[in-house]
Amino acid sequence: MSGRRSRVAGACVTAVLCALLSARASVQLQAQAALPRLPDGHPDLQGLWMKSAGGFQGLFIGSLDGTNFAAGGGRGGRAGRGPAAPEYPYTPEAAAERADRLKRGYEDPEARCHLPGVPRALDQPGGLYPVQIIQDEKSVALLHEAMHDVRIIPTDNSAHPRNYWAWDGDSRGRWDGDTLVVDVSNFNGRTWLDMQANFVDQNEHVVERFTLVDRDTIQYDATITDPTVFIRPVEMRFTLRRVPADQQILEYSCLEGERSLQHYTDEDGGRKRRAR
Amino acid sequence: MRKNVHAFLIAVTAAIAGGHAAAHHSFAAEFDAQKPVTLKGTVVKWEMINPHGWITLAVPGPDGKTTDWMIETSNPNGLMRLGWSKRSLKFGDEITVEAFRAKDGSNTANAATVTLADGRKVFAGSSGTPSGTP
């Protein structure tokens, strides 16, 4: 009698578990089914996206009525909760290089209007420079406001080129279920990862994953390997949020309006002498 | 969408390198945080260009001569998203600028605050005052 009862109880538990699991699967399926998709079945990543604010390197807002209101972190206001900073496990030599570059922050190529590279073009301070994504069955194109950087990612199973070294490297994408996986290589070794002199060299290799979580959210993950710089891969992750439809990408013409480099003093890598 | 200059918050990107001693890349190479200056003058030009906006300010000197100063503001794209435009600061506007001088001694400065004639502060905290500066 007790054996039969425990079997029934077990069956009930199993049934409840099954019901729960299938309910959860059904919710997931519904979420997946609710994602906008292109005719080829892949999630539609298109739109204007911005890395969510928070973890911002200091956005200071001064209001017209004199109160200081800081959004997304920074001095004087409520701190935004941003993505955790990645860990950069440098080799001893690369760590020394980084310490040295930190003293030469003016050499950051992005400060000199060069292309930010990957993933830095997406890893811009939150709430500042959006990216427009246009997608078809053969490619996913990222048009970045920052430095008017462009990455057209083919999803046609083509291979990386040879004898090609670029600031943004070369990107080749493929779909892994509902995640766009992008393999980026062929870097020219000139980019920094951020304003804090974290850097990579010509052996950089990145694997990115773009996952449309819901209509207004893309989860972004990047694994950066560089055997001559890091002893372990660097993992980076943050979210992109859809920008309201009344916004548009603006032009960021860094070179054309740049007027700071001419004032750099020679002690800071420039040509001017410091005034007494 | 256009908003009245009087009605909104102004965002200025102060890209302070998250707590580290290193300032925003170009600030320390170009400007001197130990050399603050207050400039009162009239706007000659207001350029909303990248990577920094520039105010050309005619500043009368004690000798009566006017000197044109170039005042660097933060990246204008954030400002434009709040409705600012090339027309927001007009020729002839009288403003007061608290800024940091360029190291090379030129009449160039990086704006920390800009105050309009009616007392409203319209900018604050431009590109990266190094941590530790009061």
Added chain:
Amino acid sequence: MRLVFAVAVAAVLASAVAAQSPAAGRSFTPARLWDGKTPDFRGIWQVKDTAYVNIEGHPAEQGVAAAKSIVVDPPDGRIPYKPEALAMRQENYRARATADPSIKCYQAGVPRATYLATPLQVLQSPGNFAIVYQENHAFRVFHPDTRPHFDNTDWWMGDTRYRWEGDTLVADVVAQTDGAWLDQAGNFHSTDVHIVERYRMTGADALEYEARIEDPVVYTRPWTLRTVLYRVKQAGARIIEDECLEDANGVRHHISPNDPRNRLTSDYARWSRPAGR
């Protein structure tokens, strides 16, 4: 007699009008995007002529083939400058070896970016239209013309609003800085310039481009240029990265990603501690 004369005049006028209308002859119906209705202009396109040297035409020089004027209106192929603007153009021309903004790796602007020696790519999906120009990785997002122009500042690639007129894309461009030239010869405009572009496929591999340029500060009247872009069909053809590097004097030069000099090889050995320390 007067009737014959009137008919003759009408015939001449009619043929003159016909000569100025878009390339006569066969009309082509382009393929559609997956919405079944938007014309599909996607692909990599490039002009074959050398109007980028001088849109008013130029003789062969320094290995570059000659080109006729691509200015189709006025009929004499000359840009209708005001006298003082023409003097400015002459000055630009004399100084072109150093004054051309493209030398500094600045974006080419509209319409110059369309007829450069390097390709462009049209990106499209239903509701989206953008052009990426290989030169200096410039791009333009075309916005539907139901939204008013953005002109809070002046840009190098302007602000573009578009609509479809049948299978022709008509784009309205304002908010351009006066820093960009129209070619290497110093032809220019002011910040008041207003451009109306027309993109029309005349064949599966041909995209006709027309730009009507209006600028009352610089020209006595609006004028029009027209050229044709051809589909780049080599297998594996892509827009490649085009970024400039500074030389020792801080002067920027284009350098191809195929050029080994683009690659910076780092050496961290200098940081290694000698053995025993």
